[in-house]
Amino acid sequence: MISARRFIDPDASMLAEAVQKWFEFYDVERTRPVDKLLCQAAMRIYQEGYHSVDEISTVLIATYVGILATRINAPSSAAVH
Numbered sequence: 001m002i003s004a005r006r007f008i009d010p011d012a013s014m015l016a017e018a019v020q021k022w023f024e025f026y027d028v029e030r031t032r033p034v035d036k037l038l039c040q041a042a043m044r045i046y047q048e049g050y051h052s053v054d055e056i057s058t059v060l061i062a063t064y065v066g067i068l069a070t071r072i073n074a075p076s077s078a079a080v081h
Contacts, residue, residue: 014053015042021057026066034070 019038023030038060045059064070 011046014051015039015046015056017053018042018056018060021053022060022064025057025061028067034067037070038064 016039019035019042022028022038028034041060041064042056045056050056050059
């Protein structure tokens with residue numbers, strides 16, 4: 001049997017592993033919205049020059065401190081700034 005992992009881009013696999021480490025560190029259940037936010041953040045971190053699982057997961061953990069840090073204000077907010 002051929003592993004599906006073999007066909008995944010190594011960078012994508014590394015980013016997914018870094019995001020998984022965030023979920024494990026904060027002991028948070030994966031949800032689609034949080035997963036999407038963290039994956040996008042991991043890609044930005046990668047583009048900034050961090051290229052290892054440990055580097056990216058460390059920045060994610062330091063930047064998004066727990067589940068509350070992943071909450072996004074609703075775009076329909078009536079707040080005036």
